[in-house]
Structure formats: structure tokens, C-alpha cells
Amino acid sequence: MATTDVAMNREAFKTLVKNTLERRLFYIPSYKIYGGVAGFYDYGPWGCQVETNVLNLWRQHFVMEEDMWEIRCPCVTPEVVLKASGHVDKFTDLMVKDLKLGSCFRADHLLKDFLTKALEDDARLVAERAAAPQAVVPDRKSKKNVAEPLTPEQKLRMQSDLAGLDEFSGPELGEKIKAYSIKAPESGNDLSDPYPFNLMFSTQIGPTGTLHGYMRPETAQGIFVNFRDLYYESGNKLPFAAAQIGSAYRNEIAPRQGPMRVREFTMAEIEHFVNPDDKSHPKFKSVENLVVYLFPRAEQMALRDHVEMRIGDAVAQGIVDNETLGYFIARTYLFLTKLGIDKKRLRFRQHLANEMAHYAQDCWDAEIECSYGWFECVGCADRSAYDLKAHTAKSGQELTAYESFAEPKDVVQLTIVPNKKVLGKEFRRDQKILSESLEAMNREEALALKAKLEEKEKATYKVCSTGQEFTLTKEMVAIEEKVVKTHGRNFTPSVIEPSFGIGRIMYCLYEHCFYLRPAVPGEQVSSVFRFPPIVAPIKCTVFPLMQREVLNVKSKAMSNGLTRAGVSNKLDITGRSIGKRYARTDEVGIPFAITVDFDEGVTVRERDSKQQVRIPDAEVVDVVRDLSNGTVVWEDVAAKYKLVTVAEIEAEL
Amino acid sequence: MATTDVAMNREAFKTLVKNTLERRLFYIPSYKIYGGVAGFYDYGPWGCQVETNVLNLWRQHFVMEEDMWEIRCPCVTPEVVLKASGHVDKFTDLMVKDLKLGSCFRADHLLKDFLTKALEDDARLVAERAAAPQAVVPDRKSKKNVAEPLTPEQKLRMQSDLAGLDEFSGPELGEKIKAYSIKAPESGNDLSDPYPFNLMFSTQIGPTGTLHGYMRPETAQGIFVNFRDLYYESGNKLPFAAAQIGSAYRNEIAPRQGPMRVREFTMAEIEHFVNPDDKSHPKFKSVENLVVYLFPRAEQMALRDHVEMRIGDAVAQGIVDNETLGYFIARTYLFLTKLGIDKKRLRFRQHLANEMAHYAQDCWDAEIECSYGWFECVGCADRSAYDLKAHTAKSGQELTAYESFAEPKDVVQLTIVPNKKVLGKEFRRDQKILSESLEAMNREEALALKAKLEEKEKATYKVCSTGQEFTLTKEMVAIEEKVVKTHGRNFTPSVIEPSFGIGRIMYCLYEHCFYLRPAVPGEQVSSVFRFPPIVAPIKCTVFPLMQREVLNVKSKAMSNGLTRAGVSNKLDITGRSIGKRYARTDEVGIPFAITVDFDEGVTVRERDSKQQVRIPDAEVVDVVRDLSNGTVVWEDVAAKYKLVTVAEIEAEL
Structure with missing residues (x-):
């Protein structure tokens, strides 16, 4: 009951804040006189001013104080760029359709709603029976109409499905929907199998119909494609950072979390380029004593709560991967609390292994608690060299930095060359992810694999991000290490990316700053x-x-x-x-x-x-x-x- | 020759500035590593900072100093809004296609290029012959290959076509292209007839495929649809103004004027709502002595140059329609010159009658001279009540203001009710424009028409904006005037709209601020x-x-x-x-x-x-x-x- 009370208070509070925000035009549902369109909000005068102030503070706190390059790129983006970044293929949600009406739903949302309701109904039923066991029989008219409590097996299965929601593939989600006989909300019609819907707004550039484009899903790609010029303007020196503030787009299937999930929103993103061999940060000392709530992977897996921790300790203990990532977590904390976010309702949650992209080194979301729960508002990710490599591969233009050695060096060069042809023949569609994973091996892993292949001709290889296992033969990957004398080297920088969802931060700020002044006489x-x-x-x-x-x-x-x-x-x-x-x-x-x-x-x-x-x-x-x-x-x-x-x-x- | 020199210097200057701007990353052609996409530019670090500063100054100069409401609306706009505003039907350019290759061209540009080149070639030929008449015969191999000077009739026709370029309809342009045998540039292939191409980027909202949308072509519509809330927040009082800064989109057929004509750009727009019976401005006195270059309609028609004039005089003499419009012309001048625009290369050009929308009362463009010529950078238009009326008609929601009289008044009410059914039967597609024009008649015009209709049963009526004439009968329009006692009235406010193209202003600023420092020793x-x-x-x-x-x-x-x-x-x-x-x-x-x-x-x-x-x-x-x-x-x-x-x-x- 306590949980329900909290939930109800939360809903009442949400409504109270929402009414104030809409009455005083912080938000106006867009195109209201035409009945509105889900997922779009106007900022009225007060909301618009708050956004301007938040962005000015962001500029001062990050761009100026950290001496970044701010740039501004268009939102309309040709397909090739988003093909390279992976958005054309992977920026999707699983969708089901009402087979009669054609209305669309997010498959995972339907399953989540069904399971949540079933478990809540069951809890209520059990509680009612415990309170008045005699009432059960007289009310009974026919067996069919009376709800029976779930069996322990049913309940366990539902709880486990709810916990595993984010990991189901399309076919798995489809099976669950069938198994639970989930129908379309309201109409009760049958549903299609789940299929991926790309979340980008798509359009045509120019009149010919041959140049396909999308509204950008993030501002980051504009920075990556300009890496070379920005590196040059930085005196060909690393680290340097570039930032971009601007609109981004996500054509949600059925947005329903008010201002927290919209189809057009302002992002502020930083791409901090570093030498992958040196992710120290010159100003890390200035923040190492800051204490923040961290929610590391280990705590989450053990179903424990977030912990309070010095940033310095988190980096020293290897909980946060490196100084630069730790520095940006700290700077993000300082920015958010300066704005007025309650530090007791702000934590940094580490991505679980299965949440992270396979190329990512480490990733922490700043989550802010509001009436929608703990919500991701900022992502701080070490994306390794993935993005620059992807654009190099697609465009054929080298996006690298050069490091010259003080004296020529004998360098042990490790090369990993997956034989894509052979891999493709054997593993078909998995070739790509397998090759990427092989290329990303560190020295130790690579040499271990090489030794095994040489010894046994075959070896089992596991792609960590997906858990898939492959049996490899010697001819499938060439791993070589040799000593060469070099005067310097070209390398693809790693990138640390703090990415801010400005609208979400603003909404949480509204909730954290809102209070009722008790009535006094008069x-x-x-x-x-x-x-x-x-x-x-x-x-x-x-x-x-x-x-x-x-x-x-x-x-x-x-x-x-x-x-x-x-x-x-x-x-x-x-x-x-x-x-x-x-x-x-x-x-x-x-x-x-x-x-x-x-x-x-x-x-x-x-x-x-x-x-x-x-x-x-x-x-x-x-x-x-x-x-x-x-x-x-x-x-x-x-x-x-x-x-x-x-x-x-x-x-x- | 002098003109050519100037033109050549202009091109050299343009190249010099362009090289500096691109070398130092004020601009970067977007998606450069992928070969770029015409009509898109990134702002690199310095350009981005300049834009931020220009926008901050704009906010201080207009939003703060004029106490406006600033709002922010999405760019993705559902079709119904842009249907109401007229953009779905009318925001088009005439396009022709290369019949073999499918490449697209603006019909008016092709004709303009052809005529300009033909007249230039002719001038050169005439000059050469004048200089060396004897050289003509020896060079001749066959009659076919030798260019002959244009006949006076040919030349006159070309000059008149060039001057009338903006007024040709699609079929007229098609005839000209045929008559001059204009072919596709480069390929030399035949061209299609001209047809209208809508310049909005189009997209789908949500996954169903049933909600069609566009990227907004201007920010103004977001203000109009929010009129009611903003009027309420203003204490239900006029005048008030709302402003919006944001991206707008125009899917140009073939952009080719560098940063002056791009497909995605930042606009800053003001909608100042006033009582149509009182367009005075309380702060007009503070600007009336300002002297600016005005280029009134009369000067343009007489092929004279722009004139220097006190804003106070221009309004008093009725050259500028009203104080509010005059006030914004002055404030625009002050803003642009504060930025660094050269006041000698800034003028306000009045739209000619045929340039203005049929509902517009008066319209002045701030034109800035740069190496692309005099270029429209700001539009200051009195759009009368058109936009609010259009959204009222489409949405069914009243977008009006109320004025209560100090004492009840006997008011003579004029009503003009076109009988759309009868008009539609008689004039088909012209019904709409005819009805709008009839409704917009002032009292004098309306009463004159009524008298004529009553006397003669028929009357000729001319729609000023298009020049079309219609023969009307009594049953086609009801014009009534009667005296009623009223305590107040609802009315649709007029709107004065200063609309700034920030990117164009910035480019002109770059040119006006650029200079070469002569070399000194060392x-x-x-x-x-x-x-x-x-x-x-x-x-x-x-x-x-x-x-x-x-x-x-x-x-x-x-x-x-x-x-x-x-x-x-x-x-x-x-x-x-x-x-x-x-x-x-x-x-x-x-x-x-x-x-x-x-x-x-x-x-x-x-x-x-x-x-x-x-x-x-x-x-x-x-x-x-x-x-x-x-x-x-x-x-x-x-x-x-x-x-x-x-x-x-x-x-x-």
C-alpha cells in the first residue's frame, strides 16, 4: 500500500506541476488549436527564457571554462553520414501494429504494461483475500468471472520477463506477446509480429528524389565529420574538445511521457578527443575530492542501491574507467547542481555490459529522479575510436591524429586483420560485428587467441557485447606482432562524449524547484x-x-x-x-x-x-x-x- | 568596360573573403568529407560564436528592449498548419527537368542566365566590330559559325523578358524557354515544361504513415497558432509582440549563391499584433529623426535610385504606411548598424504592388549590398489580419482580440459576404482569391460596388494583386451597412512582421568588416x-x-x-x-x-x-x-x- 501511496502522490505532484507549467506557458502543447501532435511542445515565454539561460550557463561552464570549440551544423543530414554512424541500420524500436486499425505500439511497452498490471492486480487480489477470505465465495457467480491469484510459477515468470524486458529480441518479444495473449489496447484486436521501426524523420534533399536524408538523431555526427579541420585549428594537438548545441529528432512510435520523451529536442554535446594511450586529464585534481552518487555496474547486478563516492576514488579503483571520464562526470555534477538540480536526486549510473555498444569502453548516465522515476538526462560515454573509424571507412578520408616521438622508437606493432571474405562465408550477417570485435581486441587477448589458433588450429571466440560464440580457424584472422623503428605514429583518437538532453534537465529542474507555499491568513x-x-x-x-x-x-x-x-x-x-x-x-x-x-x-x-x-x-x-x-x-x-x-x-x- | 571591372573586382573580393572565411572555419561546407551537399554550411568555431553574439544582441535589442514574448516551437510541423498558412499550395518555385538525365533547374534561373549571356555576348560582339570592322570577313569560314549581332527587335524583347522575369507564370516561362530554344546546361538535352516544386522538406510524423508533416519554412506560424495564450498572458491587451528565433528550411531546387541561399537557416521573427484601426506606436517619437535610405515604390517604377529620408517624414507623407511599420524599420536599421553593417550599403526597399501578397498592406525589405548585389536580409511587412484569419478558418478557433468601449456606441457595421457557392460556379478556382479580395474591401470601395450593383445589376471588379477582372452580379456578394448599439467588439488584430535572415546578415557583416592591411616592412x-x-x-x-x-x-x-x-x-x-x-x-x-x-x-x-x-x-x-x-x-x-x-x-x- 505504501508503494501505491507514493505512486499516487507522485502522480498528484506531477499533475500539479504540469498544470502550473501549462497554465503559465512554460510549455504549450504544440499546434494546440489543431488538437496537438503527440511528442511536440512549444516553450512559451517563461520556458523559452529558462532554456536560453540553461544554454548560456552550459556555454560558460563547458565551452568557455574548458576552452572548447563550439560549432553548428545543419539538422538535415544526407543518408551516407548516418549509414556510417550506424543510425540507418540500428536506430530502431520494435513496433507492433493493430492488425485491423493499423495503429502502432512499441512492443516492449505493451509487454511492460501488461506485466505490470497483471502483477499489481494479483497483489491487490491476494491482499483482498487476506483481509476478507469469507467474501470470496458469496460473490462468486460463475468460476469464469472470478480472478484467481497467479501460481508461484506464473508470478516468477512474469517478474523475470519484466526484469529482462530490455534484452528481448524481436522474435522473443513476439513470442511473449503471443504467450500472454496480449491484444491491442482499447480495440482488443490482434497484433502483428514485432518489427524494427527506424526512429529518424526521413526526407528528400533537393527535387530529384535521389538524395535521401534524415533529420539528425544527435548533434555528434557533425563534430566527427569535421574532426580534421578542428584538429588543425587546435594546432594539431590532442586533447581538444568540440561542442554543439542544437535540435535533434527522434520519431517516437507513441510518445507518452510528456516533456521527458519528445520527438524534437535540444541537445548539447561534447566530443573530447584524446590519445587512447593517455586518458589522464590535466584538471582532474581540481575535482577529485568531489563526492557524488555513483551507481556502478556491480551495485546494480547485486540489486543494491547507488553509493556515495569521491570521484578520485572511483577512478583510482577503476570503477570509472579513466580520469577524463571522471572529470566530465564531476563537471556534469557541478553544472546540474548549479542549475538547481537537487544533488540528493542525482546519480551517475554505469551502463551494464549488455546496454553498452560493443565498441564502448565505459558509459555513465546522469540520472535525475523526478515523478517519472530515475531518468537519463546526460550520457557520459567513452566511445573509443568507433565514430572516427566508421567515418574513415565510409568516406575514405583519414581521420587520425599524429604523434611524433622525441626519438625514433622501436615499436611493437600489433596488427589484427580479420579475413572478412572467409568470415562472411562462414558466419554471414555476423561477420561485421565479429570483425569489429576482433579488431578491438587488446594486445593480451589478441596474442592469447593467436597462440590458441596456432596450437589447436581452432579456437572459440566470444563477442562480449552480444554473448555470441564463434569457432574460428587460423585463416579467419591474421594476428601479427613485429618490431619496427618509427619516428611517430598516426592513430585514431578516442572520444569521450558527454551528451546533455536539455529538455529533460529542464523538466527535472522544474520539479526540483517547485514547492507549495502554505496558506497564511489573507x-x-x-x-x-x-x-x-x-x-x-x-x-x-x-x-x-x-x-x-x-x-x-x-x-x-x-x-x-x-x-x-x-x-x-x-x-x-x-x-x-x-x-x-x-x-x-x-x-x-x-x-x-x-x-x-x-x-x-x-x-x-x-x-x-x-x-x-x-x-x-x-x-x-x-x-x-x-x-x-x-x-x-x-x-x-x-x-x-x-x-x-x-x-x-x-x-x- | 567599367561595369565589367566592377563585376570582376566584386568576384575577386568575394573569392578573397570566401577563402578567408573557409580557411579560418567561419564556414565549413557541410559533410565535406563526403563531398558536401549544396545549400548546407556548418558554422565552425568563429562563425558559431559570431552567430551566438548576433542572436544575443537581437534578443537584447528587440525582445528585452521592446518587452516582447519570446517563444520556441518545433520545426516539424503537421500539414494542416501549413495548409492554413498557404505554404502547401503556394510555397513553390517553377522547375524544369533535363528530359534525359532527370537533373532539375529553376526555370527562371535558366531563362535569366540565357538572356544575360546573350545580351553580354551581343554587347561584346558589337564592341569588337566597332573596334575592328575589317576583321569580320577574313575570320569567316561559313555563315553558320559566325555570331551576328542581335536585331534591335531581338534585343528589346530580351531586355523586356529579363526585366519581367519575376512575373512570368509557369506556361509563360515554358513558352519563353521554347522560343529561345534553351536546353539543359552542360548536357544540352531537351527540358520539360516548367512545373511548381514545393520548397518544403516533407516528412512523416510517427510510424503510421498517415500524419504528413514538413520542416517549417518560417518560424512565424508557431506564433500565430499560439496567439490566444500570448494575448491572455499579455493581460488581454494590444499591442503586444512575440518573437521567435530558430531554424527554418527551404529545399531549394539548385542553390548557388553560397551562404546567401541555403536550405537550412536561422531566422529571427517578430509578430507585433495591433488594432488595425490604430497603428500608432508609443515610441515612434524616439526614432522619427532617424535618416535612412528608403527605396519607395515610386522611385523604383521611375528607375530612380533610393533616397535619404527621415523616418518621421516617410510616415507623415504616407510613403511608409504607418508608425508601427516605420518604428520597426528604424529599429532594424539601428540593430544592423550596431552589428557593423555599413549604413551606406543598407536600404529599405518597398515591395512593388505585384510583389506583395494580396492581403499585405505594405512591405519593406532591408536590403544590404554585398558582392551578390543588393540582397534582401530582413522583411518588414504589415500582413494585415491574414494569418490569424487563415488559422481561425482552418482550426475553427477564434483568434481575436476584444475591445470594450468606454460607453455603448452606435456603430455602423459593414458586412461583406461573398456568395462562395455562386462565385465558385461562375469563376471556379478564382473564387477563393476573389472572395478574399472582396472581403478585404474598405468601406468606400464596398459601398461603391454596392451602389453600382444596385443600379446596374452588374459590375466589373478588379483584384488588385493579380490584375484579373470579374463581372459580378448582385447575388454574388451581399454588402450591408447598418447601425447597431454595441459595448465593445471582437476583431482580428493586424500583424506587423519584421523577419530577419540571420545567416544573410552575418555574411554581409563579414564582407562589410573585411579589409586588407597593406604590407609594411617585416x-x-x-x-x-x-x-x-x-x-x-x-x-x-x-x-x-x-x-x-x-x-x-x-x-x-x-x-x-x-x-x-x-x-x-x-x-x-x-x-x-x-x-x-x-x-x-x-x-x-x-x-x-x-x-x-x-x-x-x-x-x-x-x-x-x-x-x-x-x-x-x-x-x-x-x-x-x-x-x-x-x-x-x-x-x-x-x-x-x-x-x-x-x-x-x-x-x-
Whole structure:
């Protein structure tokens, strides 16, 4: 019951926040006058300002402070680029169709919904019977209509299917759907077998119909294809990082998690290129003492909770693969908490082996807890050299860096050359993944395999990411190691990729900043967003105390002064009561309000404390600017200027 | 010959700027490693920063200073919205196809290229014959191979076709192409008849294949569909304005004007909603004395040049339709010149009657002169109530404002009701445009038509925008005027729309800011962008005088201090010579450079004057910040601090 209560409170809270956000136009369902389209939201004035502020802070925190190159590429992308990146073949979800109506559903969602409901129904039934066992028989009319509790075997199977949901292949999902007799929601019609639906919005470039394109599913590819120029502009030196902020697209089958899962969204991505042999970070020392919630693979497998840990320890113990990845986890933590994300509801979850792409070295998602549960908002991945190699292979253009040695070196060169022809003949479609996996072997693995092949002619080889096993013969892969004298080397850099879903972060920020102010006499219960000034949609409201021309004129002058100083502000001369006007600015999270009356000076009120101080006319713009920038905090201002007493405040309202 | 020289210089200049912009990664042709795709450019680091700065300034200048609502809507747009706006039916260019190869061309471009070349060839031929008349006969081998000058009739027809290019219908263009025997470029194959090609990128939303969508061709529609909410958030008061910055798409048939005509671009649009009976602007007085280049319709028709005019006079004389439109022309001028656009190469050209949409009241394009000629970069249009009415009609949702009268009023209500059924029967496809035109009649026109119809049973009616004439009968349109007592009225607001093509403005800015610095002894000719600090990609470079650890440390500390103060900067510790490093920062338009040496204080150099001053360590961050914000100008700094002499500079290099 406790779980249900929490869930219900969660739903009630979600609704409360949603209503506030939509009433005050943080979000507007897109194309509302035409009935809307699922998965699309407009940002109204306040939401738009918050996004601008979040992006400005991101630019300052990452691009400027880490000295990155920011670039901007188009969203329309020709097919060849996304063929190389793997999106054309693999960026899919499994879909089933209502065989009569043609409506579409995500296969895994249907199975999940069915299993969750069946287990919940069963739990309720068991609880009811335990509470009133005698009630069961009299209600019975015919055996058919009465639900029976699940057998232990049924229950176990359902629980195990629910846990294994993400790993089912298409055919497996199809079998489960058949086995449980799952039908189309609402219509109850039969469903098709699951089949992959590509999630990219597709289009044609130009009029000929021969150049196929897609709206980009991420901004990263634009950086990879420009690697060479950016490397050159960086003085041909590693490491360097490039960043991109922009729209990305995902044509969801049936989006249903509000602003957390949309079809068009803003991403901010960083590609940090490093020498794969040296993933240390020069500024790692500056963050090593930071303590964050980590949720390593081992904890997840053991069904334990996330743990608190120093970043320095996590890297030293090999829990986080390398310093650069650790550094970006720390910087991500600092960015999110600066925004106003609650650090108690922020953790970094490591990908399980089966979640990661087969080429990835290590991957941590920043998950933020909100009413939709723990939700991935940032991914920090070490993608090794996969992307640059993929584009090199497809375009024929070398995307490598050069390292010259101080003195010529005797270098042991390991070469792994899968014989794709032979592999293809033997393993067909698996050739590609097998070859990639072989090429990615480290020295130790490669030499062990070579030894085995030479000794026994055959060897069993396992592709870790998929668990498939292959029996290899000597002719299938050539592994060689020889010593050569070299003056330097060309190599494909590894890339560490922190990738931010800005819209998800914003939605979690709204939830974390939202609170209800208890009713006090003379006021209604009202809601407040406690945004830090730096992300608050605007910084300040200006009110005349009452509707008088002289006050309007002074208010307008004050507003203009703030604007000139770069402090975003809004003049409210609607003539609503002061209390109502405060409630309206609190509701959108504006941190400061200036009330203009007939005396010298003005009253400045802070949103959360509701404290008010008198500040001389000549000083107020500077004070509010410094408060907005965060160079001064309210406590200092409250200490410096005369506080207005409660009696004075009440007299005013 | 002079014209040719200018044209050649223009091309040489264009190439010079293009090379600099591409070498320093302001632009990178998108997907370059895959051979690129016409009409797409990436903004590399410097271009991306310039765009961010331009957009920030736009936000400050318009959204903040004019107190607008900024919103952000998706680019993916369902068909119904763009059906209502007219884009599905009318956002087309006329295209012809190579009948054998299938390659596509803009019909008007082919005709234009043919006529331009034919007239140029003729002019050259005439000139050659004039210079050496005796040379004609000996060169002749057979009559066929010798070009003959055009007859006066031929020449006149070509000139008139060239001038009338924009007005040809599809069939007319087809006839011209046949008449001149124009073939496909390069292949020489026959061409298809011209047919309209819709310029929107089209796509499917969701997996069902039943929800058709497009990438938006402008950001404006997102504002129109949200009119009701924004009006409410404005306290149900007019005027108010909403703005949107974002990507827009135009699937050009064959883009060929570099960064000036691309398929994906950033727009910044304003929709200012006003009462159609009162288009005065409260802040008009603040701009009325501004003098700008205007190119009114009358000047264009008389083949005269643009004129210099006070905005106040232009509105008073009715040249610009109303104060609000005049106000935005002035604010646009101020914005563009603040960016660094040369005011001598900026004019506002009024649309000719046949260029304007039939519903538009008045329209002025900000044209900027660059090596592509005078190019439309901003449109300022009074679109009357067209867009809101179109969405009301399509969605069935009222998009109106309400005006309550101080006292009940006797109001003469004019109603114009076209009988669409009868009109449709009689005029078929022309019904729509005819009905719209009838509904848009002012009182005078309507009453005149009514009188004529009552007197003579029939009347000729001309649709101004197309020039078509129709013979109307009484039953085709009901025109009524009666007196009613009313307390207020609902009405559809008019909208004034300033619409900015950010990419075009940026390209013109690059050309206007570019100059070559003459070689002085010891230096090479180098190029410089004289960006105002506010739009310069970054504000400052920091150099150590030479490669010494102690200087690197101090330089890094200085760079960090600048970053903390929000001054974007780049540290250059490449060890290139100081002269080369200056040349590299000049080349991307960074206005200030700090050189760190072994003494207390640093040298700060200004880009264009090449002046250098010594500034104490403790003051330099504040000075450079103020210079970057524009709160201080270089002349003040040069006056306050010790100038470094030429001898000292030369000793350093």
C-alpha cells in the first residue's frame, strides 16, 4: 500500500506541476488549436527564457571554462553520414501494429504494461483475500468471472520477463506477446509480429528524389565529420574538445511521457578527443575530492542501491574507467547542481555490459529522479575510436591524429586483420560485428587467441557485447606482432562524449524547484519555483504600488534602467493587488520584485524568504544586477539595507 | 568596360573573403568529407560564436528592449498548419527537368542566365566590330559559325523578358524557354515544361504513415497558432509582440549563391499584433529623426535610385504606411548598424504592388549590398489580419482580440459576404482569391460596388494583386451597412512582421568588416575583420611573449580571470612569433590581444589601430571587459594608459 501511496502522490505532484507549467506557458502543447501532435511542445515565454539561460550557463561552464570549440551544423543530414554512424541500420524500436486499425505500439511497452498490471492486480487480489477470505465465495457467480491469484510459477515468470524486458529480441518479444495473449489496447484486436521501426524523420534533399536524408538523431555526427579541420585549428594537438548545441529528432512510435520523451529536442554535446594511450586529464585534481552518487555496474547486478563516492576514488579503483571520464562526470555534477538540480536526486549510473555498444569502453548516465522515476538526462560515454573509424571507412578520408616521438622508437606493432571474405562465408550477417570485435581486441587477448589458433588450429571466440560464440580457424584472422623503428605514429583518437538532453534537465529542474507555499491568513495557497537567479526566466518584476501616473512613470524608468544593465525584467502595471502580483511572479519563479511607491527608494522583495528591504533609487539597479549574476547573495543585501517589518508589509497589502 | 571591372573586382573580393572565411572555419561546407551537399554550411568555431553574439544582441535589442514574448516551437510541423498558412499550395518555385538525365533547374534561373549571356555576348560582339570592322570577313569560314549581332527587335524583347522575369507564370516561362530554344546546361538535352516544386522538406510524423508533416519554412506560424495564450498572458491587451528565433528550411531546387541561399537557416521573427484601426506606436517619437535610405515604390517604377529620408517624414507623407511599420524599420536599421553593417550599403526597399501578397498592406525589405548585389536580409511587412484569419478558418478557433468601449456606441457595421457557392460556379478556382479580395474591401470601395450593383445589376471588379477582372452580379456578394448599439467588439488584430535572415546578415557583416592591411616592412599583407567588439567571435587573445613556463602560468591565470568575468578569450601558447599571432587573431577579428612578458602589467593591443598600451595586472580584466561590452571605447583606454611606442613594438617583434 505504501508503494501505491507514493505512486499516487507522485502522480498528484506531477499533475500539479504540469498544470502550473501549462497554465503559465512554460510549455504549450504544440499546434494546440489543431488538437496537438503527440511528442511536440512549444516553450512559451517563461520556458523559452529558462532554456536560453540553461544554454548560456552550459556555454560558460563547458565551452568557455574548458576552452572548447563550439560549432553548428545543419539538422538535415544526407543518408551516407548516418549509414556510417550506424543510425540507418540500428536506430530502431520494435513496433507492433493493430492488425485491423493499423495503429502502432512499441512492443516492449505493451509487454511492460501488461506485466505490470497483471502483477499489481494479483497483489491487490491476494491482499483482498487476506483481509476478507469469507467474501470470496458469496460473490462468486460463475468460476469464469472470478480472478484467481497467479501460481508461484506464473508470478516468477512474469517478474523475470519484466526484469529482462530490455534484452528481448524481436522474435522473443513476439513470442511473449503471443504467450500472454496480449491484444491491442482499447480495440482488443490482434497484433502483428514485432518489427524494427527506424526512429529518424526521413526526407528528400533537393527535387530529384535521389538524395535521401534524415533529420539528425544527435548533434555528434557533425563534430566527427569535421574532426580534421578542428584538429588543425587546435594546432594539431590532442586533447581538444568540440561542442554543439542544437535540435535533434527522434520519431517516437507513441510518445507518452510528456516533456521527458519528445520527438524534437535540444541537445548539447561534447566530443573530447584524446590519445587512447593517455586518458589522464590535466584538471582532474581540481575535482577529485568531489563526492557524488555513483551507481556502478556491480551495485546494480547485486540489486543494491547507488553509493556515495569521491570521484578520485572511483577512478583510482577503476570503477570509472579513466580520469577524463571522471572529470566530465564531476563537471556534469557541478553544472546540474548549479542549475538547481537537487544533488540528493542525482546519480551517475554505469551502463551494464549488455546496454553498452560493443565498441564502448565505459558509459555513465546522469540520472535525475523526478515523478517519472530515475531518468537519463546526460550520457557520459567513452566511445573509443568507433565514430572516427566508421567515418574513415565510409568516406575514405583519414581521420587520425599524429604523434611524433622525441626519438625514433622501436615499436611493437600489433596488427589484427580479420579475413572478412572467409568470415562472411562462414558466419554471414555476423561477420561485421565479429570483425569489429576482433579488431578491438587488446594486445593480451589478441596474442592469447593467436597462440590458441596456432596450437589447436581452432579456437572459440566470444563477442562480449552480444554473448555470441564463434569457432574460428587460423585463416579467419591474421594476428601479427613485429618490431619496427618509427619516428611517430598516426592513430585514431578516442572520444569521450558527454551528451546533455536539455529538455529533460529542464523538466527535472522544474520539479526540483517547485514547492507549495502554505496558506497564511489573507493569502491563498500558492506555488513557487525556487529557481536560482541565474536560470530564473527573468530576474525581476517592477510594480507601481498603485495605479498612479507618477508611479507608472518611475516604474517604467526603473525597468528601462534594469534593461540597459542587462537585467531581464517585466513591468506589471495591471493594477492587480500587490499580493496577487507577488503570487504571479512567484508562480513563474522570478526571484526579485521591486515595488515603486511615493517615497525615495524602492522596496525589493526576495521570492523565497519573502523578505523586503528598502534600497535607494540610485543603488537598486546595481544591487539587482549583482543578485541576478550571483555575485551577491540575498543575505548580504538583507544585512546591508533596512528590512521592511511584517507590520509594514501587511499595511501595504 | 567599367561595369565589367566592377563585376570582376566584386568576384575577386568575394573569392578573397570566401577563402578567408573557409580557411579560418567561419564556414565549413557541410559533410565535406563526403563531398558536401549544396545549400548546407556548418558554422565552425568563429562563425558559431559570431552567430551566438548576433542572436544575443537581437534578443537584447528587440525582445528585452521592446518587452516582447519570446517563444520556441518545433520545426516539424503537421500539414494542416501549413495548409492554413498557404505554404502547401503556394510555397513553390517553377522547375524544369533535363528530359534525359532527370537533373532539375529553376526555370527562371535558366531563362535569366540565357538572356544575360546573350545580351553580354551581343554587347561584346558589337564592341569588337566597332573596334575592328575589317576583321569580320577574313575570320569567316561559313555563315553558320559566325555570331551576328542581335536585331534591335531581338534585343528589346530580351531586355523586356529579363526585366519581367519575376512575373512570368509557369506556361509563360515554358513558352519563353521554347522560343529561345534553351536546353539543359552542360548536357544540352531537351527540358520539360516548367512545373511548381514545393520548397518544403516533407516528412512523416510517427510510424503510421498517415500524419504528413514538413520542416517549417518560417518560424512565424508557431506564433500565430499560439496567439490566444500570448494575448491572455499579455493581460488581454494590444499591442503586444512575440518573437521567435530558430531554424527554418527551404529545399531549394539548385542553390548557388553560397551562404546567401541555403536550405537550412536561422531566422529571427517578430509578430507585433495591433488594432488595425490604430497603428500608432508609443515610441515612434524616439526614432522619427532617424535618416535612412528608403527605396519607395515610386522611385523604383521611375528607375530612380533610393533616397535619404527621415523616418518621421516617410510616415507623415504616407510613403511608409504607418508608425508601427516605420518604428520597426528604424529599429532594424539601428540593430544592423550596431552589428557593423555599413549604413551606406543598407536600404529599405518597398515591395512593388505585384510583389506583395494580396492581403499585405505594405512591405519593406532591408536590403544590404554585398558582392551578390543588393540582397534582401530582413522583411518588414504589415500582413494585415491574414494569418490569424487563415488559422481561425482552418482550426475553427477564434483568434481575436476584444475591445470594450468606454460607453455603448452606435456603430455602423459593414458586412461583406461573398456568395462562395455562386462565385465558385461562375469563376471556379478564382473564387477563393476573389472572395478574399472582396472581403478585404474598405468601406468606400464596398459601398461603391454596392451602389453600382444596385443600379446596374452588374459590375466589373478588379483584384488588385493579380490584375484579373470579374463581372459580378448582385447575388454574388451581399454588402450591408447598418447601425447597431454595441459595448465593445471582437476583431482580428493586424500583424506587423519584421523577419530577419540571420545567416544573410552575418555574411554581409563579414564582407562589410573585411579589409586588407597593406604590407609594411617585416609584415605580410594580411586580412582583418573589423567587427565591433560586441559581435567579435571572441573578445581577446592572451599570449605569453615567448615560450617560458613562468609566462605560460601568468597567461593562463589571466585567461582564467577573463573567463570568470565573462570575457571570451583564447590562450595562444603555440610559440609562433608575436607578429604571426597578431595576424592570426586579426584574421578572425578578435579586437584585443594581451601579451604577457616578464614585467608587472601587460601589453594590450587594439586590432585596427594596432596601438598598444601598458595596463597594470590588477586592472586589465576590468578594462578588457568594459571594452568588450562597449561601455568603454579604445580611445579612452589609449588616453588613460601609457602608449607603447613604435620603437618598443618593433623591438618586441
